[in-house]
Amino acid sequence: MNTLHIAIIGSGGAAMAAALKAVERGARVTLIERGTLGGTCVNVGCVPSKIMIRAAHIAHLRRESPFDGGIAGTEPAIDRAKLLAQQQARVDELRQAKYESILADTSAISVLHGTARFKDARTLTVSLNEDDERELAFDHCLIATGASPVIPPIPGLAETPYWTSTEALASDAIPPRLAVIGSSVVAVELAQAFARLGSKVTVLARSTLFCREDRVIGEAITAAFRAEGIEVLEQTQASRIDHANSKFTLATQRGEFSVDRLLIATGRAPNTRELQLAAAGVAVDTQGAIVIDKAMRTGSPTIYAAGDCTDQPQFVYVAAAAGTRAAINMTGGEAALDLSAMPMVVFTDPQIATVGLSAAEARLQGIETDSRTLGLDNVPRALVNFDTRGFIKLVVEVGSGRLLGVQAVALDAGELIQTAALAIRNRMTVQELADQLFPYLTMVEGLKLCAQTFSKDIRHLSCCAG
Secondary structure (H helix, E strand, O other): OOOOEEEEEOOOHHHHHHHHHHHHOOOEEEEEEOOOOOHHHHHHOHHHHHHHHHHHHHHHHHHOOOOOOOOOOOOOOOOHHHHHHHHHHHHHHHHHHHHHHHHHHOOOEEEEEEEEEEEEOOEEEEEEOOOOEEEEEOOEEEEOOOEEEOOOOOOOHHHOOOEOHHHHHHOOOOOOEEEEEOOOHHHHHHHHHHHHOOOEEEEEOOOOOOOOOOHHHHHHHHHHHHHOOOEEEOOOOEEEEEEEOOEEEEEEOOEEEEEOEEEEOOOEEEOOHHHOHHHHOOOEOOOOOEOOOOOOEOOOOOEEEOOOOEOOOOOHHHHHHHHHHHHHHHOOOOOOOOOOOOOEEEOOOOEEEEEEOOHHHHHHOOOOEEEEEEEHHHOHHHHHHOOOOOEEEEEEEOOOOEEEEEEEEEOOHHHHHHHHHHHHHOOOEHHHHHOOOOOOOOOOHHHHHHHHOOOOOHHHOOOOOO
16 A cells, blocks of 8 residues: 555656556556557657658669669559558557557556546546546656647648648558658658659758758758659748648749648647646746656656656657656656767668767857768768768867767668767767777778778778778
């Protein structure tokens, strides 16, 4: 009867990590979910999107590749309905294996299907999906309610059958013409996937692609997209959107154009409005994100928060790490989340991957930096792939030579970035990175080669010089 009781609102990455860690540390947990167990990532986010992106990549390789002079490309026959069925089967399988079955087999976790709101800092009111209502007292509560797509206030948009990423990923057909409004991760990933599966795609970017990242990232991806026939309209906004006769008409400063489908991918906003956070003394920022410290504590001593509903970066691995640490802290431990070496990957082709500080971010912190950018025509793996699109950039601290950040646009950049993250975490200098052994003819060798450019001209080295 004296077992610590933790209530968790949500059932995604942060919620499940917290629930399992809390039980491991002796607590009992009540998990409250208003929709489908598993949250965004497994159901309508990371998993289905990466399956679709992979299918689109296979279609692209069959259609054309750097080896088409010796291996003829052919137009693939794409059956989107069958691809969708395969995609959904894997989603269902992972949700069952990683969420539903684990919850069913863990007796210390009870699941309530309903919508929670705070009565006070110790009590939730849960409107159950069976039209009943109950009050739930807790010792600690974790808010892990995730985020939902932001819909911009474009005149006419609300009256149209636009897509968010959820509807786009669930579509059983590939539209002949697709417009994508957005310029960051979801927008570019899905734009390229639909283009490779057969859509004529136009991307409308209010500024440029990835305008918040190092400028060279957006430039590299824009060039790659245009080379594939994806139209990227920079500095372009829709002033009005209409829908008639199964067509969308977008009015922009560049004129009007019509498409068959419209995808809105302009970011995600925290799911916090219905929680009545004020009743529990929990503060949010101007975007509605719950303000937390490095221990995932809110302004209320009994309430913690983790994941996309907070002001943390919106990545599921950040959410899960935050959930685990919140559970430790709610059960008497002491844990913090250090995001200084947080890797980020965008699953375009070529991929985008970053970790640590850009040169501009370092300057804002008063750090004097030096940097080098290595074109992939200097990386043997890229040369033998006949694919030298992109670059690797290293940012180091002047004086100490300590590695501060890495930005890369390259085939499989997501596979090399963790090496960079470990180097930053261990406070390695650029010379120490240059002195490491890297296997020849791997993309990650590009880190070593870029590090070597701080002290020598690598064009004058043999192909695998140490």
